[in-house]
Amino acid sequence: MICENIEKVQARITEACSRAGRDRENVTLIAVSKTKPIPDLEEAYRGGVRDFGENKVQELVEKAEVLPKDIRWHMIGHLQRNKVKYIVDKVCLIHSVDSLRLAEEISKEAVKRQLIVNILVEVNVAGEETKFGSTTGDAIQLVEQIAALPGICIKGLMTIAPFVENPEENRKYFSKLRQLAVDINDKNIDNVTMHVLSMGMTGDYEVAVEEGATLVRVGTGIFGERNYSAV
Ligand SMILES: *Cc1c(COP(=O)(O)O)cnc(C)c1O
Numbered sequence: 001m002i003c004e005n006i007e008k009v010q011a012r013i014t015e016a017c018s019r020a021g022r023d024r025e026n027v028t029l030i031a032v033s034k035t036k037p038i039p040d041l042e043e044a045y046r047g048g049v050r051d052f053g054e055n056k057v058q059e060l061v062e063k064a065e066v067l068p069k070d071i072r073w074h075m076i077g078h079l080q081r082n083k084v085k086y087i088v089d090k091v092c093l094i095h096s097v098d099s100l101r102l103a104e105e106i107s108k109e110a111v112k113r114q115l116i117v118n119i120l121v122e123v124n125v126a127g128e129e130t131k132f133g134s135t136t137g138d139a140i141q142l143v144e145q146i147a148a149l150p151g152i153c154i155k156g157l158m159t160i161a162p163f164v165e166n167p168e169e170n171r172k173y174f175s176k177l178r179q180l181a182v183d184i185n186d187k188n189i190d191n192v193t194m195h196v197l198s199m200g201m202t203g204d205y206e207v208a209v210e211e212g213a214t215l216v217r218v219g220t221g222i223f224g225e226r227n228y229s230a231v
Contacts, residue, residue: 007219016205045068073090109160120157147192
């Protein structure tokens with residue numbers, strides 16, 4: 001079932017790319033495996049997935065320990081500063097950097113271990129009160145401040161769009177994030193590239209791809225509904 005779901009999602013990404021005249025190679029599917037058991041991840045791995053997204057530090061660390069080493073782990077959830085030390089050497093990308101203080105902590109740990117940690121700056125483009133992320137207005141300044149820190153490399157932006165019935169409602173937010181990335185790129189800030197746009201989830205990833213997503217984060221569409229009471 002998981003393998004079939006992956007094939008379906010990959011096919012839809014391919015179709016969205018052709019609608020938008022985009023190169024399929026520029027979009028990577030991240031399987032969001034939070035709350036899901038190891039056998040489910042193994043099945044997704046057999047289905048060809050090498051990028052997995054988790055939102056809890058301990059869960060990511062435990063899964064990374066037992067699963068194949070060629071997996072790229074993405075930290076996509078809100079990250080507490082006191083937990084940064086557990087993941088800086090295990091993740092390929094931290095999507096959810098939303099404050100200078102968090103970035104400073106990542107930088108400190110990176111320097112200590114002589115690593116360069118790749119990050120995205122999370123932007124709350126829809127301005128939802130319940131969500132983390134920089135405001136659109138503050139994002140450029142935050143990027144400039146983080147860019148000055150050693151051991152950290154900004155690769156792009158991430159957003160979590162509102163939960164909506166009709167994905168078309170989120171198109172404006174995806175388009176806004178891409179425009180923001182273009183604006184930041186135009187500033188030619190040292191140590192900053194804006195090639196990565198992490199946007200789109202099960203309900204709206206096709207629209208996100210049409211609007212320029214390079215990473216889509218799909219959980220339910222691959223693994224089925226999550227049961228939070230079971231974890
Ligand atoms: C859970 C989660 C997803 C995946 O959500 P689905 O709707 O199940 O695809 C994507 N991004 C983030 C940040 C998440 O926390």
